[in-house]
Amino acid sequence: MDGADxxxxRTWRPAWPCPVALNLRIxxxxxxDVTYRQDPDGTVWRGIRTPAGPATLVVRSRSGLGEVHAAAWGPGGEWVLEQLPAMCGAEDDPSGFAPQHPVLVEAQRRHEHWRLTRTGLVFEALLPAIIEQKVTGKQAFAAQRLLARRYGEPAPGPGAARDLxxxxxxxxxxxxxxxxxxxMGVDPARSKAAVRAARVAPSLERLVGLPLAEADRRLRTLPGVGVWTSAEVRFRALGDADALSVGDYHIAKNVTWALTGTVGDDDDMVALLEPYRPHRHRVQRLVELAHLSRPRRGPRLTLPTHLPR
Incomplete structure:
Protein backbone atom coordinates (compact mmCIF):
# COMPACT_ATOMS: atom_id res chain seq x y z
CA MET A 1 0.00 0.00 0.00
CA ASP A 2 2.94 2.28 -0.56
CA GLY A 3 2.86 5.11 -3.03
CA ALA A 4 3.25 8.83 -3.51
CA ASP A 5 -0.46 9.36 -2.86
CA ARG A 10 -7.64 3.04 8.52
CA THR A 11 -6.35 0.49 11.00
CA TRP A 12 -9.06 -1.73 12.43
CA ARG A 13 -8.67 -4.20 15.29
CA PRO A 14 -11.32 -6.92 14.82
CA ALA A 15 -12.57 -8.93 17.78
CA TRP A 16 -11.47 -12.17 16.14
CA PRO A 17 -8.63 -13.22 13.80
CA CYS A 18 -10.20 -11.84 10.62
CA PRO A 19 -9.14 -13.64 7.41
CA VAL A 20 -9.74 -10.71 5.07
CA ALA A 21 -9.01 -12.46 1.78
CA LEU A 22 -11.20 -15.45 2.68
CA ASN A 23 -14.12 -13.31 3.78
CA LEU A 24 -14.00 -11.03 0.74
CA ARG A 25 -13.51 -13.84 -1.80
CA ILE A 26 -17.27 -14.19 -2.37
CA ASP A 33 -12.69 -10.00 -12.46
CA VAL A 34 -11.30 -6.54 -13.26
CA THR A 35 -12.95 -4.98 -10.17
CA TYR A 36 -11.12 -7.34 -7.80
CA ARG A 37 -7.42 -8.20 -7.48
CA GLN A 38 -5.52 -10.17 -4.88
CA ASP A 39 -1.77 -10.01 -4.28
CA PRO A 40 0.27 -13.09 -3.32
CA ASP A 41 0.44 -11.85 0.29
CA GLY A 42 -3.37 -11.79 0.55
CA THR A 43 -3.81 -8.05 0.01
CA VAL A 44 -7.16 -7.43 -1.66
CA TRP A 45 -7.82 -4.59 -4.12
CA ARG A 46 -11.39 -3.64 -4.97
CA GLY A 47 -12.85 -1.07 -7.38
CA ILE A 48 -16.13 0.00 -5.78
CA ARG A 49 -19.02 2.22 -6.86
CA THR A 50 -20.19 3.80 -3.59
CA PRO A 51 -23.05 6.24 -2.88
CA ALA A 52 -20.35 8.92 -2.65
CA GLY A 53 -18.64 7.99 -5.93
CA PRO A 54 -15.93 5.60 -7.15
CA ALA A 55 -13.29 4.27 -4.79
CA THR A 56 -10.27 2.03 -4.72
CA LEU A 57 -10.01 -0.03 -1.53
CA VAL A 58 -6.84 -1.89 -0.57
CA VAL A 59 -7.08 -4.10 2.52
CA ARG A 60 -5.02 -6.80 4.18
CA SER A 61 -4.79 -8.73 7.44
CA ARG A 62 -1.86 -8.18 9.77
CA SER A 63 -2.53 -11.28 11.85
CA GLY A 64 0.60 -10.92 13.95
CA LEU A 65 -0.65 -7.54 15.15
CA GLY A 66 -4.30 -8.50 15.34
CA GLU A 67 -5.08 -5.69 12.89
CA VAL A 68 -6.57 -5.07 9.48
CA HIS A 69 -4.90 -2.29 7.48
CA ALA A 70 -6.79 -0.49 4.73
CA ALA A 71 -6.28 2.43 2.37
CA ALA A 72 -8.74 4.07 0.01
CA TRP A 73 -8.70 6.58 -2.82
CA GLY A 74 -11.38 8.49 -4.69
CA PRO A 75 -14.60 10.32 -3.76
CA GLY A 76 -15.95 7.15 -2.13
CA GLY A 77 -12.86 6.55 -0.01
CA GLU A 78 -14.34 7.67 3.30
CA TRP A 79 -17.47 5.63 2.68
CA VAL A 80 -15.61 2.35 2.04
CA LEU A 81 -13.37 2.79 5.07
CA GLU A 82 -16.45 3.38 7.23
CA GLN A 83 -17.95 0.16 5.85
CA LEU A 84 -14.71 -1.82 6.25
CA PRO A 85 -15.62 -3.84 9.38
CA ALA A 86 -19.00 -4.91 8.01
CA MET A 87 -17.43 -5.75 4.64
CA CYS A 88 -14.89 -7.96 6.39
CA GLY A 89 -17.51 -9.80 8.44
CA ALA A 90 -17.75 -7.92 11.74
CA GLU A 91 -21.56 -7.83 11.67
CA ASP A 92 -21.97 -11.55 11.04
CA ASP A 93 -23.11 -13.51 14.09
CA PRO A 94 -22.45 -17.27 13.86
CA SER A 95 -23.71 -17.93 17.38
CA GLY A 96 -26.39 -20.59 17.41
CA PHE A 97 -24.79 -22.44 14.51
CA ALA A 98 -23.67 -25.76 15.97
CA PRO A 99 -23.62 -28.37 13.21
CA GLN A 100 -23.49 -32.05 14.17
CA HIS A 101 -22.83 -33.48 10.70
CA PRO A 102 -19.16 -34.54 10.50
CA VAL A 103 -18.69 -32.83 7.13
CA LEU A 104 -19.86 -29.49 8.50
CA VAL A 105 -18.02 -29.92 11.79
CA GLU A 106 -14.75 -30.39 9.88
CA ALA A 107 -15.48 -27.54 7.45
CA GLN A 108 -16.26 -25.20 10.34
CA ARG A 109 -13.09 -26.29 12.14
CA ARG A 110 -10.97 -25.52 9.08
CA HIS A 111 -12.66 -22.16 8.50
CA GLU A 112 -13.56 -21.16 12.05
CA HIS A 113 -12.76 -17.48 11.48
CA TRP A 114 -14.69 -17.11 8.23
CA ARG A 115 -17.55 -14.61 8.43
CA LEU A 116 -20.17 -13.34 5.96
CA THR A 117 -19.46 -10.05 4.26
CA ARG A 118 -21.99 -7.23 4.31
CA THR A 119 -21.12 -4.65 1.67
CA GLY A 120 -24.23 -2.48 2.01
CA LEU A 121 -24.28 -2.13 -1.79
CA VAL A 122 -27.39 -3.71 -3.30
CA PHE A 123 -27.05 -2.74 -6.96
CA GLU A 124 -23.38 -3.77 -6.95
CA ALA A 125 -24.50 -7.29 -5.99
CA LEU A 126 -27.67 -7.36 -8.11
CA LEU A 127 -26.23 -6.49 -11.52
CA PRO A 128 -23.74 -9.40 -11.65
CA ALA A 129 -26.36 -11.77 -10.24
CA ILE A 130 -28.72 -10.90 -13.08
CA ILE A 131 -25.95 -11.41 -15.63
CA GLU A 132 -25.21 -14.83 -14.09
CA GLN A 133 -28.78 -16.09 -14.46
CA LYS A 134 -29.15 -19.34 -16.44
CA VAL A 135 -25.73 -19.25 -18.09
CA THR A 136 -22.35 -20.75 -17.29
CA GLY A 137 -19.93 -18.89 -15.06
CA LYS A 138 -17.53 -18.54 -18.00
CA GLN A 139 -20.17 -16.68 -20.04
CA ALA A 140 -21.28 -14.48 -17.16
CA PHE A 141 -17.78 -13.51 -16.05
CA ALA A 142 -16.78 -12.60 -19.60
CA ALA A 143 -19.82 -10.34 -19.92
CA GLN A 144 -19.05 -8.66 -16.61
CA ARG A 145 -15.47 -7.93 -17.65
CA LEU A 146 -16.68 -6.33 -20.88
CA LEU A 147 -19.31 -4.32 -19.01
CA ALA A 148 -16.76 -2.91 -16.56
CA ARG A 149 -14.19 -2.04 -19.23
CA ARG A 150 -16.63 -0.55 -21.73
CA TYR A 151 -18.95 1.31 -19.39
CA GLY A 152 -17.14 1.58 -16.06
CA GLU A 153 -14.04 3.63 -15.30
CA PRO A 154 -10.48 3.04 -14.09
CA ALA A 155 -10.30 2.83 -10.32
CA PRO A 156 -8.97 5.97 -8.55
CA GLY A 157 -5.44 6.41 -7.25
CA PRO A 158 -3.10 3.46 -7.74
CA GLY A 159 -5.98 1.24 -8.82
CA ALA A 160 -5.67 2.31 -12.44
CA ALA A 161 -2.05 1.17 -12.59
CA ARG A 162 -3.22 -2.27 -11.43
CA ASP A 163 -5.79 -2.39 -14.25
CA LEU A 164 -8.51 -2.20 -11.58
CA MET A 184 -21.41 -8.61 -24.51
CA GLY A 185 -23.21 -11.95 -24.61
CA VAL A 186 -26.22 -10.91 -22.51
CA ASP A 187 -29.58 -12.01 -23.90
CA PRO A 188 -32.69 -9.74 -23.89
CA ALA A 189 -34.28 -11.33 -20.81
CA ARG A 190 -31.24 -10.55 -18.65
CA SER A 191 -30.47 -7.17 -20.20
CA LYS A 192 -34.04 -5.99 -19.67
CA ALA A 193 -33.90 -7.09 -16.03
CA ALA A 194 -30.58 -5.27 -15.60
CA VAL A 195 -31.89 -2.06 -17.13
CA ARG A 196 -35.06 -2.18 -15.03
CA ALA A 197 -33.00 -2.68 -11.87
CA ALA A 198 -30.70 0.20 -12.82
CA ARG A 199 -33.67 2.53 -13.19
CA VAL A 200 -34.74 1.91 -9.59
CA ALA A 201 -31.24 1.64 -8.10
CA PRO A 202 -31.73 4.43 -5.49
CA SER A 203 -34.74 2.63 -4.02
CA LEU A 204 -32.80 -0.65 -4.01
CA GLU A 205 -30.14 0.84 -1.77
CA ARG A 206 -32.86 1.60 0.79
CA LEU A 207 -33.20 -2.14 1.36
CA VAL A 208 -30.09 -1.93 3.55
CA GLY A 209 -31.28 -1.91 7.14
CA LEU A 210 -34.70 -3.44 6.45
CA PRO A 211 -35.65 -6.80 7.98
CA LEU A 212 -34.17 -9.46 5.73
CA ALA A 213 -37.54 -11.04 4.92
CA GLU A 214 -38.85 -7.68 3.77
CA ALA A 215 -35.73 -7.03 1.71
CA ASP A 216 -36.24 -10.41 0.04
CA ARG A 217 -39.89 -9.64 -0.70
CA ARG A 218 -39.09 -6.25 -2.23
CA LEU A 219 -36.24 -7.60 -4.33
CA ARG A 220 -38.52 -10.24 -5.80
CA THR A 221 -41.06 -7.65 -6.88
CA LEU A 222 -38.57 -6.62 -9.58
CA PRO A 223 -39.24 -8.31 -12.92
CA GLY A 224 -36.51 -10.85 -13.58
CA VAL A 225 -35.50 -11.22 -9.93
CA GLY A 226 -36.45 -14.54 -8.37
CA VAL A 227 -35.48 -16.65 -5.37
CA TRP A 228 -31.93 -17.39 -6.58
CA THR A 229 -31.09 -13.82 -7.58
CA SER A 230 -32.47 -12.40 -4.34
CA ALA A 231 -30.37 -14.82 -2.29
CA GLU A 232 -27.21 -13.99 -4.24
CA VAL A 233 -27.77 -10.32 -3.45
CA ARG A 234 -28.74 -10.74 0.18
CA PHE A 235 -25.76 -12.76 1.37
CA ARG A 236 -23.33 -10.31 -0.25
CA ALA A 237 -24.97 -6.93 0.30
CA LEU A 238 -26.99 -7.58 3.45
CA GLY A 239 -25.05 -10.33 5.22
CA ASP A 240 -28.03 -12.70 5.24
CA ALA A 241 -26.81 -15.99 6.74
CA ASP A 242 -30.03 -17.75 5.71
CA ALA A 243 -30.00 -16.74 2.01
CA LEU A 244 -30.07 -20.12 0.30
CA SER A 245 -29.32 -20.17 -3.44
CA VAL A 246 -32.30 -22.24 -4.58
CA GLY A 247 -32.31 -22.66 -8.35
CA ASP A 248 -28.55 -22.86 -8.86
CA TYR A 249 -27.34 -25.50 -11.32
CA HIS A 250 -24.68 -26.87 -8.95
CA ILE A 251 -25.41 -25.90 -5.34
CA ALA A 252 -28.29 -28.28 -4.51
CA LYS A 253 -26.43 -31.19 -6.09
CA ASN A 254 -23.24 -30.42 -4.20
CA VAL A 255 -24.87 -29.75 -0.82
CA THR A 256 -27.02 -32.87 -0.90
CA TRP A 257 -24.10 -35.01 -2.06
CA ALA A 258 -21.79 -33.57 0.63
CA LEU A 259 -24.28 -34.24 3.44
CA THR A 260 -25.95 -37.46 2.27
CA GLY A 261 -23.70 -39.04 -0.37
CA THR A 262 -26.59 -38.83 -2.83
CA VAL A 263 -27.16 -36.13 -5.43
CA GLY A 264 -30.49 -34.37 -4.86
CA ASP A 265 -32.44 -31.43 -6.23
CA ASP A 266 -33.56 -28.09 -4.78
CA ASP A 267 -36.48 -29.64 -2.88
CA ASP A 268 -34.14 -32.17 -1.31
CA MET A 269 -31.69 -29.43 -0.29
CA VAL A 270 -34.41 -27.23 1.21
CA ALA A 271 -35.76 -30.13 3.27
CA LEU A 272 -32.26 -31.19 4.32
CA LEU A 273 -31.27 -27.71 5.49
CA GLU A 274 -34.52 -26.79 7.23
CA PRO A 275 -33.06 -27.60 10.70
CA TYR A 276 -30.24 -25.13 10.03
CA ARG A 277 -32.42 -22.01 9.84
CA PRO A 278 -31.37 -19.17 10.12
CA HIS A 279 -27.93 -20.35 8.95
CA ARG A 280 -28.71 -22.16 5.69
CA HIS A 281 -26.37 -19.99 3.63
CA ARG A 282 -23.67 -20.67 6.19
CA VAL A 283 -24.02 -24.38 5.40
CA GLN A 284 -23.97 -23.67 1.65
CA ARG A 285 -20.83 -21.59 1.93
CA LEU A 286 -18.97 -24.04 4.18
CA VAL A 287 -19.60 -26.78 1.61
CA GLU A 288 -18.16 -24.45 -1.05
CA LEU A 289 -15.15 -23.49 1.07
CA ALA A 290 -14.44 -27.18 1.70
CA HIS A 291 -14.48 -27.77 -2.10
CA LEU A 292 -17.08 -30.50 -1.72
CA SER A 293 -18.76 -31.26 -5.03
CA ARG A 294 -20.42 -34.33 -6.47
CA PRO A 295 -18.52 -36.39 -9.05
CA ARG A 296 -18.86 -34.94 -12.54
CA ARG A 297 -19.73 -37.13 -15.49
CA GLY A 298 -20.48 -36.49 -19.13
CA PRO A 299 -19.29 -33.84 -21.61
CA ARG A 300 -19.11 -30.17 -20.75
CA LEU A 301 -21.96 -27.94 -21.84
CA THR A 302 -21.60 -26.26 -25.21
CA LEU A 303 -21.63 -22.52 -24.64
CA PRO A 304 -24.48 -20.85 -26.54
CA THR A 305 -24.23 -17.42 -28.11
CA HIS A 306 -26.83 -14.70 -27.91
CA LEU A 307 -25.54 -12.86 -30.95
CA PRO A 308 -27.89 -12.75 -33.93
CA ARG A 309 -26.91 -15.03 -36.81
Whole structure:
Protein backbone atom coordinates (compact mmCIF):
# COMPACT_ATOMS: atom_id res chain seq x y z
CA MET A 1 0.00 0.00 0.00
CA ASP A 2 2.94 2.28 -0.56
CA GLY A 3 2.86 5.11 -3.03
CA ALA A 4 3.25 8.83 -3.51
CA ASP A 5 -0.46 9.36 -2.86
CA UNK A 6 -1.12 7.60 0.43
CA UNK A 7 -4.87 8.08 0.19
CA UNK A 8 -7.02 7.70 3.27
CA UNK A 9 -5.99 5.08 5.82
CA ARG A 10 -7.64 3.04 8.52
CA THR A 11 -6.35 0.49 11.00
CA TRP A 12 -9.06 -1.73 12.43
CA ARG A 13 -8.67 -4.20 15.29
CA PRO A 14 -11.32 -6.92 14.82
CA ALA A 15 -12.57 -8.93 17.78
CA TRP A 16 -11.47 -12.17 16.14
CA PRO A 17 -8.63 -13.22 13.80
CA CYS A 18 -10.20 -11.84 10.62
CA PRO A 19 -9.14 -13.64 7.41
CA VAL A 20 -9.74 -10.71 5.07
CA ALA A 21 -9.01 -12.46 1.78
CA LEU A 22 -11.20 -15.45 2.68
CA ASN A 23 -14.12 -13.31 3.78
CA LEU A 24 -14.00 -11.03 0.74
CA ARG A 25 -13.51 -13.84 -1.80
CA ILE A 26 -17.27 -14.19 -2.37
CA UNK A 27 -17.23 -10.70 -3.96
CA UNK A 28 -14.88 -11.85 -6.73
CA UNK A 29 -16.69 -12.68 -9.97
CA UNK A 30 -14.42 -15.18 -11.67
CA UNK A 31 -10.67 -15.36 -12.09
CA UNK A 32 -10.57 -12.41 -14.50
CA ASP A 33 -12.69 -10.00 -12.46
CA VAL A 34 -11.30 -6.54 -13.26
CA THR A 35 -12.95 -4.98 -10.17
CA TYR A 36 -11.12 -7.34 -7.80
CA ARG A 37 -7.42 -8.20 -7.48
CA GLN A 38 -5.52 -10.17 -4.88
CA ASP A 39 -1.77 -10.01 -4.28
CA PRO A 40 0.27 -13.09 -3.32
CA ASP A 41 0.44 -11.85 0.29
CA GLY A 42 -3.37 -11.79 0.55
CA THR A 43 -3.81 -8.05 0.01
CA VAL A 44 -7.16 -7.43 -1.66
CA TRP A 45 -7.82 -4.59 -4.12
CA ARG A 46 -11.39 -3.64 -4.97
CA GLY A 47 -12.85 -1.07 -7.38
CA ILE A 48 -16.13 0.00 -5.78
CA ARG A 49 -19.02 2.22 -6.86
CA THR A 50 -20.19 3.80 -3.59
CA PRO A 51 -23.05 6.24 -2.88
CA ALA A 52 -20.35 8.92 -2.65
CA GLY A 53 -18.64 7.99 -5.93
CA PRO A 54 -15.93 5.60 -7.15
CA ALA A 55 -13.29 4.27 -4.79
CA THR A 56 -10.27 2.03 -4.72
CA LEU A 57 -10.01 -0.03 -1.53
CA VAL A 58 -6.84 -1.89 -0.57
CA VAL A 59 -7.08 -4.10 2.52
CA ARG A 60 -5.02 -6.80 4.18
CA SER A 61 -4.79 -8.73 7.44
CA ARG A 62 -1.86 -8.18 9.77
CA SER A 63 -2.53 -11.28 11.85
CA GLY A 64 0.60 -10.92 13.95
CA LEU A 65 -0.65 -7.54 15.15
CA GLY A 66 -4.30 -8.50 15.34
CA GLU A 67 -5.08 -5.69 12.89
CA VAL A 68 -6.57 -5.07 9.48
CA HIS A 69 -4.90 -2.29 7.48
CA ALA A 70 -6.79 -0.49 4.73
CA ALA A 71 -6.28 2.43 2.37
CA ALA A 72 -8.74 4.07 0.01
CA TRP A 73 -8.70 6.58 -2.82
CA GLY A 74 -11.38 8.49 -4.69
CA PRO A 75 -14.60 10.32 -3.76
CA GLY A 76 -15.95 7.15 -2.13
CA GLY A 77 -12.86 6.55 -0.01
CA GLU A 78 -14.34 7.67 3.30
CA TRP A 79 -17.47 5.63 2.68
CA VAL A 80 -15.61 2.35 2.04
CA LEU A 81 -13.37 2.79 5.07
CA GLU A 82 -16.45 3.38 7.23
CA GLN A 83 -17.95 0.16 5.85
CA LEU A 84 -14.71 -1.82 6.25
CA PRO A 85 -15.62 -3.84 9.38
CA ALA A 86 -19.00 -4.91 8.01
CA MET A 87 -17.43 -5.75 4.64
CA CYS A 88 -14.89 -7.96 6.39
CA GLY A 89 -17.51 -9.80 8.44
CA ALA A 90 -17.75 -7.92 11.74
CA GLU A 91 -21.56 -7.83 11.67
CA ASP A 92 -21.97 -11.55 11.04
CA ASP A 93 -23.11 -13.51 14.09
CA PRO A 94 -22.45 -17.27 13.86
CA SER A 95 -23.71 -17.93 17.38
CA GLY A 96 -26.39 -20.59 17.41
CA PHE A 97 -24.79 -22.44 14.51
CA ALA A 98 -23.67 -25.76 15.97
CA PRO A 99 -23.62 -28.37 13.21
CA GLN A 100 -23.49 -32.05 14.17
CA HIS A 101 -22.83 -33.48 10.70
CA PRO A 102 -19.16 -34.54 10.50
CA VAL A 103 -18.69 -32.83 7.13
CA LEU A 104 -19.86 -29.49 8.50
CA VAL A 105 -18.02 -29.92 11.79
CA GLU A 106 -14.75 -30.39 9.88
CA ALA A 107 -15.48 -27.54 7.45
CA GLN A 108 -16.26 -25.20 10.34
CA ARG A 109 -13.09 -26.29 12.14
CA ARG A 110 -10.97 -25.52 9.08
CA HIS A 111 -12.66 -22.16 8.50
CA GLU A 112 -13.56 -21.16 12.05
CA HIS A 113 -12.76 -17.48 11.48
CA TRP A 114 -14.69 -17.11 8.23
CA ARG A 115 -17.55 -14.61 8.43
CA LEU A 116 -20.17 -13.34 5.96
CA THR A 117 -19.46 -10.05 4.26
CA ARG A 118 -21.99 -7.23 4.31
CA THR A 119 -21.12 -4.65 1.67
CA GLY A 120 -24.23 -2.48 2.01
CA LEU A 121 -24.28 -2.13 -1.79
CA VAL A 122 -27.39 -3.71 -3.30
CA PHE A 123 -27.05 -2.74 -6.96
CA GLU A 124 -23.38 -3.77 -6.95
CA ALA A 125 -24.50 -7.29 -5.99
CA LEU A 126 -27.67 -7.36 -8.11
CA LEU A 127 -26.23 -6.49 -11.52
CA PRO A 128 -23.74 -9.40 -11.65
CA ALA A 129 -26.36 -11.77 -10.24
CA ILE A 130 -28.72 -10.90 -13.08
CA ILE A 131 -25.95 -11.41 -15.63
CA GLU A 132 -25.21 -14.83 -14.09
CA GLN A 133 -28.78 -16.09 -14.46
CA LYS A 134 -29.15 -19.34 -16.44
CA VAL A 135 -25.73 -19.25 -18.09
CA THR A 136 -22.35 -20.75 -17.29
CA GLY A 137 -19.93 -18.89 -15.06
CA LYS A 138 -17.53 -18.54 -18.00
CA GLN A 139 -20.17 -16.68 -20.04
CA ALA A 140 -21.28 -14.48 -17.16
CA PHE A 141 -17.78 -13.51 -16.05
CA ALA A 142 -16.78 -12.60 -19.60
CA ALA A 143 -19.82 -10.34 -19.92
CA GLN A 144 -19.05 -8.66 -16.61
CA ARG A 145 -15.47 -7.93 -17.65
CA LEU A 146 -16.68 -6.33 -20.88
CA LEU A 147 -19.31 -4.32 -19.01
CA ALA A 148 -16.76 -2.91 -16.56
CA ARG A 149 -14.19 -2.04 -19.23
CA ARG A 150 -16.63 -0.55 -21.73
CA TYR A 151 -18.95 1.31 -19.39
CA GLY A 152 -17.14 1.58 -16.06
CA GLU A 153 -14.04 3.63 -15.30
CA PRO A 154 -10.48 3.04 -14.09
CA ALA A 155 -10.30 2.83 -10.32
CA PRO A 156 -8.97 5.97 -8.55
CA GLY A 157 -5.44 6.41 -7.25
CA PRO A 158 -3.10 3.46 -7.74
CA GLY A 159 -5.98 1.24 -8.82
CA ALA A 160 -5.67 2.31 -12.44
CA ALA A 161 -2.05 1.17 -12.59
CA ARG A 162 -3.22 -2.27 -11.43
CA ASP A 163 -5.79 -2.39 -14.25
CA LEU A 164 -8.51 -2.20 -11.58
CA UNK A 165 -11.92 -0.94 -12.71
CA UNK A 166 -15.03 0.47 -11.06
CA UNK A 167 -18.39 -0.87 -12.32
CA UNK A 168 -20.62 1.51 -14.29
CA UNK A 169 -23.17 3.76 -12.65
CA UNK A 170 -26.83 2.69 -12.69
CA UNK A 171 -27.53 5.63 -15.00
CA UNK A 172 -25.02 4.32 -17.53
CA UNK A 173 -26.37 0.76 -17.25
CA UNK A 174 -29.92 2.02 -17.84
CA UNK A 175 -28.79 3.65 -21.08
CA UNK A 176 -26.96 0.69 -22.67
CA UNK A 177 -28.82 -0.24 -25.88
CA UNK A 178 -30.04 -3.78 -26.46
CA UNK A 179 -27.56 -4.53 -29.25
CA UNK A 180 -24.62 -3.63 -27.03
CA UNK A 181 -25.86 -6.08 -24.40
CA UNK A 182 -25.99 -8.72 -27.13
CA UNK A 183 -22.41 -7.92 -28.12
CA MET A 184 -21.41 -8.61 -24.51
CA GLY A 185 -23.21 -11.95 -24.61
CA VAL A 186 -26.22 -10.91 -22.51
CA ASP A 187 -29.58 -12.01 -23.90
CA PRO A 188 -32.69 -9.74 -23.89
CA ALA A 189 -34.28 -11.33 -20.81
CA ARG A 190 -31.24 -10.55 -18.65
CA SER A 191 -30.47 -7.17 -20.20
CA LYS A 192 -34.04 -5.99 -19.67
CA ALA A 193 -33.90 -7.09 -16.03
CA ALA A 194 -30.58 -5.27 -15.60
CA VAL A 195 -31.89 -2.06 -17.13
CA ARG A 196 -35.06 -2.18 -15.03
CA ALA A 197 -33.00 -2.68 -11.87
CA ALA A 198 -30.70 0.20 -12.82
CA ARG A 199 -33.67 2.53 -13.19
CA VAL A 200 -34.74 1.91 -9.59
CA ALA A 201 -31.24 1.64 -8.10
CA PRO A 202 -31.73 4.43 -5.49
CA SER A 203 -34.74 2.63 -4.02
CA LEU A 204 -32.80 -0.65 -4.01
CA GLU A 205 -30.14 0.84 -1.77
CA ARG A 206 -32.86 1.60 0.79
CA LEU A 207 -33.20 -2.14 1.36
CA VAL A 208 -30.09 -1.93 3.55
CA GLY A 209 -31.28 -1.91 7.14
CA LEU A 210 -34.70 -3.44 6.45
CA PRO A 211 -35.65 -6.80 7.98
CA LEU A 212 -34.17 -9.46 5.73
CA ALA A 213 -37.54 -11.04 4.92
CA GLU A 214 -38.85 -7.68 3.77
CA ALA A 215 -35.73 -7.03 1.71
CA ASP A 216 -36.24 -10.41 0.04
CA ARG A 217 -39.89 -9.64 -0.70
CA ARG A 218 -39.09 -6.25 -2.23
CA LEU A 219 -36.24 -7.60 -4.33
CA ARG A 220 -38.52 -10.24 -5.80
CA THR A 221 -41.06 -7.65 -6.88
CA LEU A 222 -38.57 -6.62 -9.58
CA PRO A 223 -39.24 -8.31 -12.92
CA GLY A 224 -36.51 -10.85 -13.58
CA VAL A 225 -35.50 -11.22 -9.93
CA GLY A 226 -36.45 -14.54 -8.37
CA VAL A 227 -35.48 -16.65 -5.37
CA TRP A 228 -31.93 -17.39 -6.58
CA THR A 229 -31.09 -13.82 -7.58
CA SER A 230 -32.47 -12.40 -4.34
CA ALA A 231 -30.37 -14.82 -2.29
CA GLU A 232 -27.21 -13.99 -4.24
CA VAL A 233 -27.77 -10.32 -3.45
CA ARG A 234 -28.74 -10.74 0.18
CA PHE A 235 -25.76 -12.76 1.37
CA ARG A 236 -23.33 -10.31 -0.25
CA ALA A 237 -24.97 -6.93 0.30
CA LEU A 238 -26.99 -7.58 3.45
CA GLY A 239 -25.05 -10.33 5.22
CA ASP A 240 -28.03 -12.70 5.24
CA ALA A 241 -26.81 -15.99 6.74
CA ASP A 242 -30.03 -17.75 5.71
CA ALA A 243 -30.00 -16.74 2.01
CA LEU A 244 -30.07 -20.12 0.30
CA SER A 245 -29.32 -20.17 -3.44
CA VAL A 246 -32.30 -22.24 -4.58
CA GLY A 247 -32.31 -22.66 -8.35
CA ASP A 248 -28.55 -22.86 -8.86
CA TYR A 249 -27.34 -25.50 -11.32
CA HIS A 250 -24.68 -26.87 -8.95
CA ILE A 251 -25.41 -25.90 -5.34
CA ALA A 252 -28.29 -28.28 -4.51
CA LYS A 253 -26.43 -31.19 -6.09
CA ASN A 254 -23.24 -30.42 -4.20
CA VAL A 255 -24.87 -29.75 -0.82
CA THR A 256 -27.02 -32.87 -0.90
CA TRP A 257 -24.10 -35.01 -2.06
CA ALA A 258 -21.79 -33.57 0.63
CA LEU A 259 -24.28 -34.24 3.44
CA THR A 260 -25.95 -37.46 2.27
CA GLY A 261 -23.70 -39.04 -0.37
CA THR A 262 -26.59 -38.83 -2.83
CA VAL A 263 -27.16 -36.13 -5.43
CA GLY A 264 -30.49 -34.37 -4.86
CA ASP A 265 -32.44 -31.43 -6.23
CA ASP A 266 -33.56 -28.09 -4.78
CA ASP A 267 -36.48 -29.64 -2.88
CA ASP A 268 -34.14 -32.17 -1.31
CA MET A 269 -31.69 -29.43 -0.29
CA VAL A 270 -34.41 -27.23 1.21
CA ALA A 271 -35.76 -30.13 3.27
CA LEU A 272 -32.26 -31.19 4.32
CA LEU A 273 -31.27 -27.71 5.49
CA GLU A 274 -34.52 -26.79 7.23
CA PRO A 275 -33.06 -27.60 10.70
CA TYR A 276 -30.24 -25.13 10.03
CA ARG A 277 -32.42 -22.01 9.84
CA PRO A 278 -31.37 -19.17 10.12
CA HIS A 279 -27.93 -20.35 8.95
CA ARG A 280 -28.71 -22.16 5.69
CA HIS A 281 -26.37 -19.99 3.63
CA ARG A 282 -23.67 -20.67 6.19
CA VAL A 283 -24.02 -24.38 5.40
CA GLN A 284 -23.97 -23.67 1.65
CA ARG A 285 -20.83 -21.59 1.93
CA LEU A 286 -18.97 -24.04 4.18
CA VAL A 287 -19.60 -26.78 1.61
CA GLU A 288 -18.16 -24.45 -1.05
CA LEU A 289 -15.15 -23.49 1.07
CA ALA A 290 -14.44 -27.18 1.70
CA HIS A 291 -14.48 -27.77 -2.10
CA LEU A 292 -17.08 -30.50 -1.72
CA SER A 293 -18.76 -31.26 -5.03
CA ARG A 294 -20.42 -34.33 -6.47
CA PRO A 295 -18.52 -36.39 -9.05
CA ARG A 296 -18.86 -34.94 -12.54
CA ARG A 297 -19.73 -37.13 -15.49
CA GLY A 298 -20.48 -36.49 -19.13
CA PRO A 299 -19.29 -33.84 -21.61
CA ARG A 300 -19.11 -30.17 -20.75
CA LEU A 301 -21.96 -27.94 -21.84
CA THR A 302 -21.60 -26.26 -25.21
CA LEU A 303 -21.63 -22.52 -24.64
CA PRO A 304 -24.48 -20.85 -26.54
CA THR A 305 -24.23 -17.42 -28.11
CA HIS A 306 -26.83 -14.70 -27.91
CA LEU A 307 -25.54 -12.86 -30.95
CA PRO A 308 -27.89 -12.75 -33.93
CA ARG A 309 -26.91 -15.03 -36.81
Missing amino acids: AGLR LKRGGG WVPPTPEVVAGIPSWEWLR
